[in-house]
Amino acid sequence: MGRPEGSVDxxxxxxxxxxxxxxxxxxxxxxxxxxxxxxxxxxxxxLVKMRLGQWKAxxxxxxxxxxLADPDIDAVEILAPHRLHHPMVKAAAQAGKHVSVQKPxxxxxxEAEEMIAATRAAGVKxxxxxxxxFYPPYRKAKELLEQGAIGEPLSINIKLGTGxxxxxxxxxxxxxxxxxxxxxxxPSIYDDxxxxxxxxRWFLGEIESVKAWVDFMFGVIDEPALITWRYQESNRLxxxxxNMSPGMLVHxxxxxxxxxxxxxGTEGWIWVTRCTARLMRIPPLILYRGGEHQAFDDLRDxxxxxxxxxxxxxxxxxxxxxxxxxxxxxxKALMQFWxxxxxxxxxxxEVRPRDMKD
Ligand SMILES: NC(=O)c1ccc[n+]([C@@H]2O[C@H](COP(=O)([O-])OP(=O)(O)OC[C@H]3O[C@@H](n4cnc5c(N)ncnc54)[C@H](O)[C@@H]3O)[C@@H](O)[C@H]2O)c1
Numbered sequence: 001m002g003r004p005e006g007s008v009d010x011x012x013x014x015x016x017x018x019x020x021x022x023x024x025x026x027x028x029x030x031x032x033x034x035x036x037x038x039x040x041x042x043x044x045x046x047l048v049k050m051r052l053g054q055w056k057a058x059x060x061x062x063x064x065x066x067x068l069a070d071p072d073i074d075a076v077e078i079l080a081p082h083r084l085h086h087p088m089v090k091a092a093a094q095a096g097k098h099v100s101v102q103k104p105x106x107x108x109x110x111e112a113e114e115m116i117a118a119t120r121a122a123g124v125k126x127x128x129x130x131x132x133x134f135y136p137p138y139r140k141a142k143e144l145l146e147q148g149a150i151g152e153p154l155s156i157n158i159k160l161g162t163g164x165x166x167x168x169x170x171x172x173x174x175x176x177x178x179x180x181x182x183x184x185x186x187p188s189i190y191d192d193x194x195x196x197x198x199x200x201r202w203f204l205g206e207i208e209s210v211k212a213w214v215d216f217m218f219g220v221i222d223e224p225a226l227i228t229w230r231y232q233e234s235n236r237l238x239x240x241x242x243n244m245s246p247g248m249l250v251h252x253x254x255x256x257x258x259x260x261x262x263x264x265g266t267e268g269w270i271w272v273t274r275c276t277a278r279l280m281r282i283p284p285l286i287l288y289r290g291g292e293h294q295a296f297d298d299l300r301d302x303x304x305x306x307x308x309x310x311x312x313x314x315x316x317x318x319x320x321x322x323x324x325x326x327x328x329x330x331x332k333a334l335m336q337f338w339x340x341x342x343x344x345x346x347x348x349x350e351v352r353p354r355d356m357k358d
Pocket of ligand 1 (some may be wrong): 017018019020022041047063064078081082083102103129130131172173191206239
């Protein structure tokens, strides 16, 4: 068991899975003054040794059950292939550790419900680590929306353009992602798409119904895709268009999907761009209202900033005894959104997320 609430001055965290995204996922934990990266774990012994030195952790494990049995660990971050999220979160809860799991939450809605129930029964914090909602230009856009800067929101339009290039990704990191048994869906619309669904829901509310068309490039990449939805709030609509351009080189520090989000309101528009890649040389956030453009050039806009701030949210949620963002329930709602997209494109019909139970 971790230490009881109230006695924690520093959260000692264990990282389970030390692969590609750990480079960014660790940023907030290394930087938070009241967090200590106490232990690292990976089945790859060389990797775990490398991370031990790189992050100045105290302990290394190759068996996550042994890390969970360590009484010096208060919380864990799970950065493993998706099929392991469900058993790892349940085991972490049973060991009394606060738990954050990278998105997508798991493979099915019953799994999501079991993860929520296990963490609730154990009385531990449960965070679904979805960092795009912490990207500072999205944060600012949300603030503007809430201030009524564009009047009543009408629609959101998410445009995703993926190319080739970007940072180096080991082949093994790609291989499990294009295997539906390991990933739970396709690499674009489910894996990376979890972020787009999260943004869509966070900005404009709960989804009422979905109609989607998805094709598969080279048999494995779930693009091009056109996904449309209606919100429960009447008269609000959403659209997400995803395209893979295999001949388009993207110079970027990270993955190559570039996104542009447009939110239309009764009195103006908001554009947010960049996030992961950088196709357009424009400010990350532009507001149009009253016949004037306002560009927000001074926001932190590195993709890594979203990971940093998302990590701080987990540590602060533990220290302040509050819910993290996203919660398990948020994660389940996004699983239902995904299942509605999947059923819509595979069965050619309009589907309501709330009817999704599988
Ligand atoms: N938020 C984002 O933008 C973002 C981006 C990329 C990946 N991710 C998510 O991060 C997670 C990890 O992705 P990645 O790209 O780092 O993958 P990866 O394959 O590079 O890393 C996964 C690591 O887990 C380790 N592992 C596998 N089984 C294990 C076990 N039983 N015990 C301990 N370690 C084990 C592997 O050896 C590997 O090092 C996934 O959930 C993925 O969707 C999120």
